[in-house]
Amino acid sequence: MSAHADLPDDIDTLKAIIAERDAVVATLREQLSTRTAEIEHLKLTIAKLRRMQFGRKSEKLDRQIDQLELRLEDLQADEGQTASRAQRQGRPFRAPVQKKPLPAHLPREEQVHAPAEDACPSCGGALKPLGEDVSEQLEFVPARFKVIRHVRPKLACSCCDCIVQAAAPSRPIERGLPGPGLLAHVLVGKFADHLPLYRQSVIYARDGVTLPRSLLADWVGACGDLLAPLVEAVGRHVVGTDKVHADDTPLPVLAPGLGKTKTGRLWTYVRDDRPADSQEAPAVWFAYTPDRKGIHPQEHLKGFAGILQADAYAGFGAMYESGAVKEAACWAHARRKFYDLHVARPSAVTAAALERIGALYAIETEIRGKPPDERRQVRQARAKPLLADFETWLRTTLAMLSRKSDTAEAILYALNRWESFVRYADDGRIEIDNSAAERALRGVALGHHEGRCSFETLLHAYQLRDPALEEIAAMVHDADLDDEQFRSPEAPGLDAIIRGLGLVIRDDHELLRFTERVYDGLYAWLQRTTR
Numbered sequence: 001m002s003a004h005a006d007l008p009d010d011i012d013t014l015k016a017i018i019a020e021r022d023a024v025v026a027t028l029r030e031q032l033s034t035r036t037a038e039i040e041h042l043k044l045t046i047a048k049l050r051r052m053q054f055g056r057k058s059e060k061l062d063r064q065i066d067q068l069e070l071r072l073e074d075l076q077a078d079e080g081q082t083a084s085r086a087q088r089q090g091r092p093f094r095a096p097v098q099k100k101p102l103p104a105h106l107p108r109e110e111q112v113h114a115p116a117e118d119a120c121p122s123c124g125g126a127l128k129p130l131g132e133d134v135s136e137q138l139e140f141v142p143a144r145f146k147v148i149r150h151v152r153p154k155l156a157c158s159c160c161d162c163i164v165q166a167a168a169p170s171r172p173i174e175r176g177l178p179g180p181g182l183l184a185h186v187l188v189g190k191f192a193d194h195l196p197l198y199r200q201s202v203i204y205a206r207d208g209v210t211l212p213r214s215l216l217a218d219w220v221g222a223c224g225d226l227l228a229p230l231v232e233a234v235g236r237h238v239v240g241t242d243k244v245h246a247d248d249t250p251l252p253v254l255a256p257g258l259g260k261t262k263t264g265r266l267w268t269y270v271r272d273d274r275p276a277d278s279q280e281a282p283a284v285w286f287a288y289t290p291d292r293k294g295i296h297p298q299e300h301l302k303g304f305a306g307i308l309q310a311d312a313y314a315g316f317g318a319m320y321e322s323g324a325v326k327e328a329a330c331w332a333h334a335r336r337k338f339y340d341l342h343v344a345r346p347s348a349v350t351a352a353a354l355e356r357i358g359a360l361y362a363i364e365t366e367i368r369g370k371p372p373d374e375r376r377q378v379r380q381a382r383a384k385p386l387l388a389d390f391e392t393w394l395r396t397t398l399a400m401l402s403r404k405s406d407t408a409e410a411i412l413y414a415l416n417r418w419e420s421f422v423r424y425a426d427d428g429r430i431e432i433d434n435s436a437a438e439r440a441l442r443g444v445a446l447g448h449h450e451g452r453c454s455f456e457t458l459l460h461a462y463q464l465r466d467p468a469l470e471e472i473a474a475m476v477h478d479a480d481l482d483d484e485q486f487r488s489p490e491a492p493g494l495d496a497i498i499r500g501l502g503l504v505i506r507d508d509h510e511l512l513r514f515t516e517r518v519y520d521g522l523y524a525w526l527q528r529t530t531r
Helices: 011-054 058-088 182-192 197-205 215-227 228-239 293-300 312-319 329-345 350-366 374-399 406-415 418-426 435-450 453-459 466-474 493-499 507-530
Strands: 154-155 163-165 244-256 261-271 283-289 306-309 325-328
Touching: 011 329, 011 493, 163 261, 182 197, 182 215, 197 215, 215 228, 228 261, 228 283, 261 293, 261 435, 283 293, 293 312, 306 312, 312 325, 325 418, 329 350, 329 406, 350 406, 374 406, 374 418, 406 418
Parallel strands: 244 306, 306 325
Antiparallel strands: 154 163, 244 261, 261 283
16 A cells, blocks of 8 residues: 555545554654663663773772872971971971960870079079970870789688678679770770771780780670660660661671672661751661661661651651651752763753752751751741742653653652652751761771671671670671782682581681681781791
């Protein structure tokens, strides 16, 4: 029927042919639209992967910064040496820098330097006070060990066989060697300064005190048990309010004895109402789980009622069903979807969306730190009209896009949770995003240069069944070795070493002890071969 002569003369038949062709054209257009959307999605995915593969890596940038800081220290040290030499020779080097006063809370030790003369060196007359010049010098008192001897005299009655003796003082670790100050120093060094236990052992050895890493590890585990009530109190304080920020991050975990890595989760729950002019103490509570099942946050927040600021993780959904917990969505996540699209493929739609979201954040900058009522009034007057206009624009824009496009996916992410996204405008306590929880998780990566540790082995080896150590252990990523030789693919696995030696490891506690002996030997060998 391609020729006009082959077309029928009947009008109804012609209409049927046209309708059939229209259906074919519509089908082809739909297929073309689907393929176009798929092509655009693949382009976006490739652009993201290229940025991940070839973009500037944060770890690489950190190493560059470390190198530059070391170079800066060397240059400043050379400059200081030159200045010191110039001062000794009595010639000017540079204008003195205005020094900041030393902190007032530091203890002061006065040293009075009186003149050697008792009388005037010129005429022999009596000297009288005229004033004084005072200058301050910052000094450091090196930390040092000391031994506290607890002496408990025994007294016996002269009339009977009664013996009197004072009770033994309590210790942080029952019948343990360390005092509370030493334990605090070890914990701060490991968890705050990311100083591995084997390095601490070497530092202590310079003072002639032998503290093996295995002993330090036992102390850390015992402190986890000791701090359990404190961790529980922090958890009760965090969830004992009407607004909580929640987030999670993947955590590489080495499965004990398998030589394989799986992904655990580190959950963070934050109580911080300072942006709403609250004087209540902020706090962060961490919890580690071996997977990301929704039952975990539901168990963590059991009994909580109020506002939960979180991302769109489906595991939180069960808590919203009862109505006791209300969702406050994170505008930072919505903005990130448009931002990724704009970086990969800039368009008028993504630019407009980012501009509109930026206007909402500009309002929040002005009212940060204000009381909740004032924040609510400002949002009602200024943010709510912008939100209503933004919703209309999103729906109008969505109607002109293919539902399979990435831009439509970003728009639907916001529209499908619109009630949760605009809830902050009606409640001055709520924040516009979940940045409080995301900031809390940034500290987890501080110890990444020290390597990764096996959290499950750590938890079982310390033989602590209380969740306290989960929070404490999950706060640090550093292992007791950071040498690349121990993490390279060619390095023998621990399970292979155990099998090769014909050893039988009955429990994880013995596994930890054996691991320490192996690492000690490898570390000693490495020191000998790299001298």
